[in-house]
Amino acid sequence: MFRKLKWRFVLLIMSLLVLVFAGIFGAIYGLTANSMNRQSQFALEKIMRAPPKVLPESRETFGSLIVETDQEGGLLFVLSHLEVDEPSLEVAVDKILKKEGSMALSSEVDQAPDKALDRVLDKVPNPDSGRTFGRVKIGEKSYDYLVERTPAGYKIVLLDRTPLHDSLNDLLMVFLWVGGASLLILFGVSVYFASRAVRPIQEAFEKQRQFLADASHELRTPLTVIQTQLALLESTNDARMTGEGGATQWIHGIKQETTHMAALITDMLDLAKLEHVGVPVKIEVSLKALLEKALLTYEAIFFEHGVELSVALEEVGMVKGDPEGLRRALVILLDNAVKYTPEGGRVTVSLTREKHKACLRIRNTGEGIPADRLEAIFDRFVRLDASRTKGSGGYGLGLAIARAISEQHGGRLSADSTPGEWTEMTLVLPLMT
Numbered sequence: 001m002f003r004k005l006k007w008r009f010v011l012l013i014m015s016l017l018v019l020v021f022a023g024i025f026g027a028i029y030g031l032t033a034n035s036m037n038r039q040s041q042f043a044l045e046k047i048m049r050a051p052p053k054v055l056p057e058s059r060e061t062f063g064s065l066i067v068e069t070d071q072e073g074g075l076l077f078v079l080s081h082l083e084v085d086e087p088s089l090e091v092a093v094d095k096i097l098k099k100e101g102s103m104a105l106s107s108e109v110d111q112a113p114d115k116a117l118d119r120v121l122d123k124v125p126n127p128d129s130g131r132t133f134g135r136v137k138i139g140e141k142s143y144d145y146l147v148e149r150t151p152a153g154y155k156i157v158l159l160d161r162t163p164l165h166d167s168l169n170d171l172l173m174v175f176l177w178v179g180g181a182s183l184l185i186l187f188g189v190s191v192y193f194a195s196r197a198v199r200p201i202q203e204a205f206e207k208q209r210q211f212l213a214d215a216s217h218e219l220r221t222p223l224t225v226i227q228t229q230l231a232l233l234e235s236t237n238d239a240r241m242t243g244e245g246g247a248t249q250w251i252h253g254i255k256q257e258t259t260h261m262a263a264l265i266t267d268m269l270d271l272a273k274l275e276h277v278g279v280p281v282k283i284e285v286s287l288k289a290l291l292e293k294a295l296l297t298y299e300a301i302f303f304e305h306g307v308e309l310s311v312a313l314e315e316v317g318m319v320k321g322d323p324e325g326l327r328r329a330l331v332i333l334l335d336n337a338v339k340y341t342p343e344g345g346r347v348t349v350s351l352t353r354e355k356h357k358a359c360l361r362i363r364n365t366g367e368g369i370p371a372d373r374l375e376a377i378f379d380r381f382v383r384l385d386a387s388r389t390k391g392s393g394g395y396g397l398g399l400a401i402a403r404a405i406s407e408q409h410g411g412r413l414s415a416d417s418t419p420g421e422w423t424e425m426t427l428v429l430p431l432m433t
Contacts, residue, residue, distance in 0.1 A: 005201075009194045010187070017186055025175040032171060036164045037144075041133050044146035047157050048131065052079045063160035065089075065143075070153040073097045082160060084138060092138045096145055096156060099134065135161075207380070222257035282409075284318045284432065285326060287358050288351060294330040295349065298338065306343040307364075316353040317431045321409045326429075329405040329413075330360075332398040333425050337364040340423065353431070357411075360427040368419035377415060378403045402427075 047064050065084060068077035073094055075086075084092075131148045136158070142165070143158040295311060302309045319326070337347045345365040352359050369377060380400045399413075406413040411429035 006191075006194045006198045009197065010190045013190045013194070014183070014187060017183060021179050021183065025179060029168070029171060029175065033168055036167065040144045040159055040161070040164060041146070044133065044144060044157050044159055045131075047159070048146050048148060048155070052077075063163070065158040067093055067156040067158070068150065068153065069093060069097070069156070073153075076152065082158075088138050092136050092143075092158075093156060096134065096136050096147065097154065099136070222261045225257045226254050282320045282322055285321050285323050287319050287326070287360070287429065288313050288315055290323065290327050291330055291349070291351060291360065294327060294334055297331075298334045301338055302347065305338055305341070307338055307341045308344075308346040310346065310348045312349070313351040314353060316351060316358040319358060319409070319429050320432050321429070325405045325408065329402040329427065332402040333360075333362050333427065336398055336425070337362050340364060340366050342366055354428075356431050356433060358429050358431055360429075361424055362427075363422055363424040365422050368421055368423050369415065369417040370419055371417075374415045374417060378413070 043064075047066065052066050063082060065082050066077070066079040067075060067089070070076055075090065075093065078086075078089065080089075131146055134145050134147070136143055136145055138158075142161045144161055145159070146157045148155045291313060295309075299309065334349075341347055341364040347365075348361075348363045350361045352361075378399050380397055403413040406427055406429065409429055411427065413428075414426050415423065416426065417423040
């Protein structure tokens, strides 16, 4: 799905680029061709006005041909700087005059020469000069021509368009090479940025899909236990129901599973609120005071698990935040430390100030975390020790919630570890100035 999305994105970009390139190059080509046509017309006008000379005196006269005809189109005078045979020239002159309508109106010239001329010069008339521009083909070559009415007949000047065609073809090839190379480069750039643009969407989609799959699995297990135990209760006779430890044990199991489900759903809702609900109301909070209250609650738990607790707290100042949210993050970090510290291990809690930030570090001895898994522990439903049960290891949402709370307060939560020795969680929050 995302592969198709990426290529559709690339196709859309490339289509737009092709249209833009085609528009720009087409406009340049059209303006250039129009400019060259105007230059050709100017050169024809200049040759028409100048007296005929056997040797060309200017660049414009190279590739030109001057023809004077009678009223019927017969050749009277030819001055050529081109290699054109006389039969082909006669055909071209006849074609020019027929195209202009001169031969069809030859019978009207004596009686109404002005009207006939107006009807002949109907392509690009010039009211001041009575001349007409046009284009004719002689053999394989194309020529621009200028026709002017004279007392004896017509004067026609032809100019070879080969240099103009060559220039336009060269320009077209430049456009094709430059446009093709640019499109190839832009295609590679588009594929690169399309991949980068789609990757976050794909990752978010994969996380959402994994989240739904994990949540469904975690909810299905206690539901299965509850359904099984309820079915047993329904099928059990009265004697067994009242027997020692019979129904009571099953009811206790149902209660335990429903408690786990409630805790899971609460964590899921909290995580959803943190990601999709707006920033909560923030007030001035003493991080040290919040941490001391959390530690007071967990002292008995540390003692019960046989874990040594070492605390070193500095007065770091006030942070602006949600007290309940920050308390939840601290409890998650302490709970995570005590769960993953073996009996006889040690947990060290330190709070220090570094410039304008408060740094809380909670280090526990134990198995540690591999370097390639340090970021994965902040993902949802991640439990590094698969052997842990839901009761002892949780559902793998705690650290994801703690990181979301830290980011909501403009801070960051990170992990560091030496496998086989220790793991340290570092919470950094900005202080009020």
